[in-house]
Each structure stands twice: as C-alpha cells, then as structure tokens.
Amino acid sequence: MTLRTTLLATACAAIAAPAVADVNIYTTRQPELIQPVMDAFTAQTGIAVNLAYVDDGLVERLKAEGARSPADLVMTVDIANLMQIVEAGVIQPVESDVLTAAVPENLRSSDNLWFGLTTRARIIYASRDRVADGEVTTYEDLASDKWEGRICTRSGVHNYNLALTSAVIAHLGEEGASAWAAGVHENLARKPEGNDRAQVKAIWAGECDISLGNTYYMGQMLSDPEQTEWANSVRIIFPTFENGGTHVNISGVAMTNAAPNRAEALQLMEYLVSPEAQAIYAESNFEYPVLADAPLSELVASWGTFDADTVKLDELAGHRPTALRIMEEVNFDG
CATH class of the missing domain: 3.40.190.10 (Periplasmic binding protein-like II)
Incomplete structure (x- = not known):
C-alpha cells in the first residue's frame, strides 16, 4: 500500500467513525452535588457530561427552546418539580428494562416519564x-x-x-x-x-x-x-x-423531548441506577439509593433503618x- 493510499484510508476511517457525543443536563441541583457520579460515568464510557445549573425558570426555558434545546436530560428534586415538567409537556417517555427493574414502581412515573434516583x-x-x-x-x-x-x-x-x-x-x-x-x-x-x-x-x-x-x-x-x-x-x-x-421524596431524572444525544442520555440514565453510581450518588448527598441492596454511606447507615x-x-x-x-x-x- 502506498503512502497516499494509507493516508486516504486513514482519512476515510476518521470521517466514517462517529464522534462520541456529550450528554447535556439541566439541573436544579447544585452541580457539585452530582459531579462525582458524572465523573465516574465519563471515566467508564468516555462520554462527557455537561451540567447547566438552572435555579429558576427551568420549565420556561425548556418550553422556549423547544426542539432546539441542547438539553438531553433534566435532573431535579421533589415530586412537585417533576410533575411541573410533566405537565409542561417537555419530556418524553423512556422505555428501559434496566430502569424499570432498578427503580421501585412507587418511585417512578407510571408512564415512564421520570425515574427516581435517590430518596430522602x-x-x-x-x-x-x-x-x-x-x-x-x-x-x-x-x-x-x-x-x-x-x-x-x-x-x-x-x-x-x-x-x-x-x-x-x-x-x-x-x-x-x-x-x-x-x-x-x-x-x-x-x-x-x-x-x-x-x-x-x-x-x-x-x-x-x-x-x-x-x-x-x-x-x-x-x-x-x-x-x-x-x-x-x-x-x-x-x-x-x-x-x-x-x-419519602426523591431526586429524579427525565429525558427532554429535544434530547439531541438520546442514545448517550439513555446510557447515562441506566448508569445512574447501577450499583456503582447509586453508591457514589448516595454517599455524596447523604441520601438513600433507590436500588435495592445498594450500599449506604456509613454516616447514613448510622441513623438507623426505616420502612x-x-x-x-x-x-x-x-x-x-x-x-x-x-x-x-x-x-x-x-
């Protein structure tokens, strides 16, 4: 193979190889609270996660951006906030055997629009x-x-x-x-x-x-x-x-209607309910995992058990x- 042929083949392969997309998240939680679990996901998959802290006006922002929104996922706390997002019609259902197996039925939407990640x-x-x-x-x-x-x-x-x-x-x-x-x-x-x-x-x-x-x-x-x-x-x-x-109440996640990087976003959602991620998430925030048998932090465990x-x-x-x-x-x- 000549040098010219080798260079041409390399260039074609580079063009054909799909770039790894980032996952973009709008979060009402302080980014430092969830950054450790996002860093672990990136280390495992090579997929970068971009967190945008939206303290107020999350629903209005998603509605204004519409199909042009760069946000793949929304992460927030409290069932009331999740229902506001549902009622605004800015999120889509997610079918995932991984998510439905990991998240108890009472801690996820009956129509798969949102899923609990941790409880308090x-x-x-x-x-x-x-x-x-x-x-x-x-x-x-x-x-x-x-x-x-x-x-x-x-x-x-x-x-x-x-x-x-x-x-x-x-x-x-x-x-x-x-x-x-x-x-x-x-x-x-x-x-x-x-x-x-x-x-x-x-x-x-x-x-x-x-x-x-x-x-x-x-x-x-x-x-x-x-x-x-x-x-x-x-x-x-x-x-x-x-x-x-x-x-109990929850912190939860939902996928936006726009979700430009849907496959990567789903991969992250499923990772967030894995034993590894649940342990990191719960440890960082002093919360309880939704995944049965996921370990508690030593401090949280010291508070005792409850039903x-x-x-x-x-x-x-x-x-x-x-x-x-x-x-x-x-x-x-x-």
Whole structure:
C-alpha cells in the first residue's frame, strides 16, 4: 500500500467513525452535588457530561427552546418539580428494562416519564435533652396537644411540607388531613420560617423541641463546622403513618423531548441506577439509593433503618392542590 493510499484510508476511517457525543443536563441541583457520579460515568464510557445549573425558570426555558434545546436530560428534586415538567409537556417517555427493574414502581412515573434516583425521608429532628425515646413515633402524633408550643418547621407551603401533607391526605383523607394540619399549626413554637437546618438550630437554641426535616440535612450540618453543634443537639426519629411507613421524596431524572444525544442520555440514565453510581450518588448527598441492596454511606447507615411508605408518588402529586388549599385554610404560616 502506498503512502497516499494509507493516508486516504486513514482519512476515510476518521470521517466514517462517529464522534462520541456529550450528554447535556439541566439541573436544579447544585452541580457539585452530582459531579462525582458524572465523573465516574465519563471515566467508564468516555462520554462527557455537561451540567447547566438552572435555579429558576427551568420549565420556561425548556418550553422556549423547544426542539432546539441542547438539553438531553433534566435532573431535579421533589415530586412537585417533576410533575411541573410533566405537565409542561417537555419530556418524553423512556422505555428501559434496566430502569424499570432498578427503580421501585412507587418511585417512578407510571408512564415512564421520570425515574427516581435517590430518596430522602421526611423525618423528625428531636432534642436529645428534652424529648424522651418513644415520645413521638407517628406523623399523627405531631397533632397531639402534648406538643403544644414545641414544634418548629419551615413554611407549610414549601414543596417538602406539601408533599408530606399530600401523604397525610393519602392516609387520612382530606378531612383527616385538615384536622392534622390545624393540630400541627396549634403546636408550633413560632411562625414557620427558614429552611430545615434553621429548625434544628432553633432546637439547639431551646426555642422548640422537635422539627420536621429531610434526612440529608443531618449530613450537611455535620459537614459544616458552624452547624455541627446544632446537629449534635438532636437525634433522628423515623416516624410512620399509623397504617403506613415513613414518608419519602426523591431526586429524579427525565429525558427532554429535544434530547439531541438520546442514545448517550439513555446510557447515562441506566448508569445512574447501577450499583456503582447509586453508591457514589448516595454517599455524596447523604441520601438513600433507590436500588435495592445498594450500599449506604456509613454516616447514613448510622441513623438507623426505616420502612418507607409505599404510596406512589404519582398519587401524592395528585393530592398537592388539596394539600396547598388545606395549608392556606388553616393559615399554617400565619
């Protein structure tokens, strides 16, 4: 073969060989929280992942971009945010035996539009000094008058609390949930304010004895020298519903309608529910894997075990408008 022939063959091969596409993600999560698992995917596949942090206006951005959107995937937290994306019509169903086998049925869309990646439990932070073991065991307990003036929480209309109230509706019905919300409101030590960590600080300061919060905030507080003392002043209690388990919410992923790199995006979605990725993801964010038997981080495991509620998140999303109305009717934040 002559040199000219060799060069021509090499050039033709280069033209014929398809370039490895990147995967582009719009995320409402801080990129540093998910970068470790993306780096692991790139190391394994050679496919680069580009993260674009979209704090506000995610749905509006996807609708405005339409078919021209560079985004392949959307990653966000909370079932309410996922349902906003569904209702906007900007994502497509994904058929994957890998995803449906890995993600429990109650933690994914019934029509394969979104899939949970990690879970977080909505638990009780309780003062180590002022709350006895066994003093609170259920969400229903929070409405008992024994907690009058002893509860702190963030806004009742925040997505995390609306999801919990939706779960209360699923278990107690609308009338029972309204009575529950009114009872919890009567037991508040102060007007709802701040985030979940602010409630733990209030317990540390003696302003209240228990608060509602997501599990991963304990990990975040223990990682912050200014908040470690707050975290050490409380313990985690996994309440349940009297006829159910502990309420959980998710972080999730969906594929956009545009998805210019669909094959690579699907490859990443399936990787995210693999044992390797689930372990990295859960370790980085102090969350729980959706994949059964995936290892927990040592810290998360130290908080104890719980039985997650099995009500489908699709159902909870349907109760959200009623939950919002109930919180407004009882003037929860007033």
